[in-house]
Amino acid sequence: MADWEPPRLHANNDIELWLAADLVHLPIVRSVVATIATRADFDLDAIADLRLAVDEACSTLITRAVPGSTMRCRFTVSGDELRFTGTVHSDSDSSPSTKSFGWRVLTTLTDSVDSRVTANGQQGHQVDIELAKRRVVVDPSGAGA
Template identity: 55%
Template sequence: MSEQRQHVEIDSRDDIELRLGADVVHLPIVRSVAANIAMRADFDLDAISDLELAVDEACATLIALAAAESILGCRFTIGSDEIAVTASVRSDHTEAANTSSFGWQVLNTLTDSAVTWSEPDGVGSGQHLVSIGLSKRRPVVAG
């Protein structure tokens, strides 16, 4: 049996969604899921660490904006060469996450793309759904 790791293609039907209370005590769970997904997608150790830290920062940012009793939703979409993550919370704030903060600069450094947006929650509560989307591509290995 070969000791070489084999890459397994994962498609969109294998998206993973988490729904957790918007509380910092749940950040280790989200980090762990992000790292596990990146490992299974055959990302290298640096990319796994970058994604884990980026997901932590994105979710911590959203938790700080979350309305009381809000749920943090986090969806991982695994492509052939990248992992995309979309995280959202309901918020009493109408604006998206602050893109001039240090935390946002961290997200931009750790990922290949990061965006944030806010939209009315659609249920007439006066709250908004604040979201952060990020992606991390598998590093190209020179060979």
């Protein structure tokens, strides 16, 4: 497979992780998203939701990935939102099913989720899953109560 050129990162709010598209690496991705969410001041429930959602998204991507290929995970914190985009190369041109239990998990645990498949020349197809979770902002003055 040809080299995969990483896109430019946006300032210092993007973190990218490239690893073999193998289920054995899921604990690493879960740890990374939990660390990023903790540093972005997400509450414990949101951190747990993000760990599960990213795990489900990556599991879905890994099962579609060309054997022996790479999975790219991008994490972006912007304001009160953490956005995750996972990408793999696949031989299949079909999107993940939005009727599956896994997709239901993603839509329940996040504020938004989307997938797309694009043709990638001789490398087959690129499959992306993007999800976002917003941090609950607490009004310390109690004015909103």
